[in-house]
Amino acid sequence: MSDTVAFDSQRITSRKDPRFEVVMYRHVGVEGAWTLDYYLGHGGYSAARKALTEMTPEEVVQTTIDAGLRGRGGAGFPTGVKWSFMPRPDGRQRFILCNADESEPGSCKDRYVMQDDPHQLIEGMIIGGYAIGATKGIIYIRGEYYQAYERLRAAIGEARERGYLGKGLFGTEFEFDLILHRGAGAYICGEETALMNSFEGLRANPRLKPPFPAQAGVYGLPTTINNVTSLASVVHIINRGADWFSAMGTDDSKGFHHIQLSGTVNRPGIYEVPMGITFREIIYDLGGGPSIPAKAFIPGGTSCPLFPFTDEFLDTPMEYAAVAKKGSMLGTGGLIVIPEEKCIVDAMYNIVRFYAHESCGKCTPCREGVATWMPQIYRKLLEGLGTPHDVQLIEDLAGKIKGTAFCPLADACVVPVQASLKYFREEYDYLAHHGHSKYQKSDWWQE
């Protein structure tokens, strides 16, 4: 750690803060970082050793609570608190399940961790398993991530061979092993109960809650589900302590997060940043600013309502509460910059089409509203056949779908639609009146 004198009273909220250090992504991109030797050579498995040999499971849970780590999969639920929901051990098998079905458009932070630094996740799962008393871990990885799957598979094999998975870990009584399970292309599997159904070899429709996974999860047994980078964060929290983690960010949102910057910016990419950083710093200082004039950005993946590209929103700190207060969500941290010349109706159609494609079909408003009706109205508008009535209809349907569906997928589709109407209604109206977009689009495919 560098000298911290000047900043002692203040939390780290800028990547420019000299105390900030990239930890989780430190070895991502390094050739060969996926081997056990590399990992051990860089302090790997020291956190798991520490947790298992020096801490009780309760202490691990408490440290995670103290650190203030919130789930990085989108909902932002405190990880340690989630762990504490597990019922008392009663002899039944229990599971820690890693949701690696990263599917929210705009998100790809989990892929590189699994692909380049898989032992980090394995270590996180050992610690999580220890914390909740689970001897079995499951990693459900999305089907398209084949390279990550292969690297994880090899890493699990290596870990097993060298005693980092299996019986008597680190000389303790603790036993832990992993099941690596590959999805096959279904966004809905990001919803935890749908994921459990999928893992069990069923259609991935979401299940009724309650019972919650902690009561009846995989195979009806107690289960906790965590995101990849939530689990990997725990490795560093154990290594460096809760205080180190909570020194970053704000009261509401502590630690670091991964911004996945995409869209029309000069330097798209994944950036490990302290919570509380402003969107301006991300887009301008890290991303080099918009490559062509921007008019909006989506703060956390396509299910999060977009923000106009204005000072008010650019200066909002990246924090769960502050973003919520502005009417959106931090989600997975997939930040997408939308250029001026992208017709907002077309951009929303792209998002609506995505959710229409991914609707599981279980409940009526989502199957008929999201998957069937909405995209057709958008197509009609974009084909120049729309009327102002269609814009009203979109608005009305979005309101009717919101809050009535079985799971959050339908809301993920219509809440952004509502935001686009709130901020860019004139683009809808223009399209409805003129039959073509207000903007002329250029060729965005780079030579």
Add this chain to the structure above:
Amino acid sequence: MKVTVNGVELELKEGTSVIDAVFAAGYDVPYFCSQEYMSPIGACRMCLAKVGAPRKDRASGEWILDEETGKPKIFYFPNLMATCTTTVMEGMVVDTLSEDVVEAQNSMVEFTLINHPLDCPVCDKGGACELQDRAYEYGTGLSRFEFDKRHQEKHAALSELITLDRERCIHCKRCVRYFEEVPGDEVLDFINRGGHTFIGTEGEGLPSNFTGNITDICPVGALLDTTSRFRGRNWEYDHTNTTSMDDASGSALVVDARTGRIERIKSGLNPEVNKTWIDDGTRFGHEYVDAADRIRTPLVRRDGKLTPATWQEAAQFIAERLRGLAGKEVGIALRADSTLEEGVGAKALAAQLGDGKVDHYPRPAASLLDGANRATLEDLAHADAILVVGDPTEEVPIVDLRIKDALKGVSSPELFPHGVPIADLRLKERMPRRTEILTVLAPYRTDLMKYAGSSHVYEAGAEETIFSALQSGNEPQGFEEGFAAQLQQRLAGAKKAVIVYGGNVLASQGASNALLGFARRVGARTMPLPAMANSVGLELTGVLPSHVRYSYPEAVGTELRALIVSNLNPAADSRLVQRLQELELLVVHTMFEDETTHIADVVLPAKSVYERDGTIVNLEGRILPVRSAPVDGGLSEDFTGVVKRLGEALGQRMEGRSIRSARRALKKSLELDLDNLPDEGVLVPFKARARGVSVRQAAAGEGNLLLVPSMIRHEYLSRNPHLLAAHGETPLRLHPDDADRFGVSHGDVVTLPVGGVIRRAVVRVTPGAPVGVPLLASLPDQPAGLVQANFAELRKERLALEVA
């Protein structure tokens, strides 16, 4: 728990769903996906309501109060809640009438209808369609959807019995859930996802015994009973609530008839019996009633030829012949699915003729009334250990379903004033099943074995040996080491053990006694499976010969000089034909021409089971009403009608000459007013009713072919075209070794003398058949059990097409 629904205060049990709370309060909410006796899933989103509840302060544990009213403050959920998947909480407030709820209902109706074809004018469900009703009640009548509706297959034959219109489907998932949750056969599923989701199967047909129920529970016209498709509109049907005479379950049925013809049969509701389910044999096996060759008028043999006659002429003819005979020389036999009233008539006729010999058939060697500690179907559904001996799936299919209830371990729901709970939140999708509580023993592999924690196929005829061993705590021969000990331990250790046993045990008095001994030893209740609908009732009311010598059909071979049979075909047995021909009078009361009508002196047209009024007693001892559907049966009569006509010809007014007169007699013996039986019947205790029964000679456990029970009535199969198409002709199931031995192949149609009866069957080669013991469906005239078949006389009638 105190719950307020639209201002109505209610006290409800914990665990009640909000939707049931709403109905209990006398209000209505629409729903499509919820279905009684199945898991609530919250998929259709029709039943949304505004729901709130008070909260307790975490620190003080006191209710948080509303500052203005001083009462507990109601915190409403941020979204409208699906009432079917929400449980009531103390102090909960439910609102189904406010504007946002109405708006949500309107839009759910609109969403549901955007892809629905609205082809109500040509839809069989029209007029009885939940979607139609709910769209009318809760929709705006308008649609803003202006795009093409989804086009999908409109006439997909899921099987020969069920047709699916994929456009009409609203994805409520009732049918898919039904198969997993009720019969446990996952043979139907959603295919694809999102807006492209449809219902489908892989492979041909729906391999389950209970497929037809999905046509009852489909809220729209997507799943239709093929036998009734395009046959009529709902408002044209006469709906008759009655009791099934297809087997001994006493299941509730609704018979829908139009212009004198049965168009379809649906399941009725009897919570303690069949709930709302029936098997496919019961549902689809009614077409024979309207067969073109049905006998619709009395026929009297004159100059060797049967000629049509009036009832009066036929009765006079019979009376004249009877006058010359002594009472003892006349035999009367009813099929065991005759009503109690017909039984009274038969007994009265026998008495009138002077100690005539009366019996019902089939009637097993062992009494159905034996065994003091009898189980009801509810006992079975709540059992924690079950031993099955036989094949209830085929014998009394509802028993199969109630056993599957027990595997779930969820007790039967308490009924609300509005009926069965709409959403019983204890039921879940894909519940774990306690298969370990079920053990199945049978002389061949049965369907139920798939669901059993342990099972064993024993050698046919070994029942007595097995249960004698078990009764004395020994390991029966041929069983796995420790099987008996474990079984005994499980049954004895259970609080509510039930032993279900079928025709194979009942065929032998020794086996039955041994089994009952074993049941006493382990403290289990027992449930014998009768062969036919009223087997119990006819035994209970004593439609029995006074001496074992006079049992039907044995008595035919002795001193009988006249025989009156109802719905039986004694001449099918070639060994009896000569004796029957020698009789001075042979009267047969039946529906179709057969071997017996060919030699009978008088043929009387019989009512089908759907045309009779009367009463039966099911396997539990439940007295149930049977009501006639308006079916055109020509001049047919039930047996009370025969008694009436003969009484008139003989100048006698006999008991049982009508339903009323029979019931007067029954009221005395049963102490029950049968005119006012509730639909769900009255359970009478067995031991009080048991009486001396003439015991048939124990049938020898010998033979080289096993006649097996079937939920399909094979005697009518050729006249049930849809069932025939779905199941094929009566199968002769052979082990591959036996097929080689007899030189027959899969698909060959053969004839085979079986116990004197020439049976026609199609060869089905299956490793599931026991070696050396082919399996053939039993008939009322050939009840289940071992029988001697003459394989030397096996004739191939048609050969299966050789497929390379």
Add this chain to the structure above:
Amino acid sequence: MVELDTLQPFFADKQELLDEILGRYPEYGRRSALMPLLWEVQRAERHINDARVEEIAEIVGVHPTEVRGVMSFYSTYHDHPVGRFHLQVCSTLSCSLAGSDELYDHLVEELGIVNGETDGDGYFSLQKVECVGSCTTAPVLQVNDTYYERLSKSRCRQLIASLREGELPEPWHARGGDADAKGGEEQ
């Protein structure tokens, strides 16, 4: 149908693989093997036909309808064979903003097939897919299981040329941000 019936069961000579897959899951979770088994078949045969569906149903102990229901739920299992090179163009927002619409148009012109089609030789299949999780390196083209990220016009031309030669080239590693290639052991 006849052709399928004469096929050797896929797992008939792969007992070890089958045991390994089934062994991953607890005995009560045998059905979990359903998706991995589908994957094995698809990787080998580029699709999963009816006979394989039945075979897998038998192995897992469910009715084939259940296997079909599951298989059809996911977008990456195919019931018709895809070409030797299955080109999957991500068309969701981030990729669209990086030119995936133009990329798709280019491929249509270049290959003479449109979304959902396979060419006459069974060599190329073209499919528009939804987000594959490569947003910061858009646009992405997934060929079979390999991601080609930041696929510029020139890289695309190179890639197609290699594929035409029958070669699946090593993907390049320009990822941007903290995921970028750090080159060797860095501290």
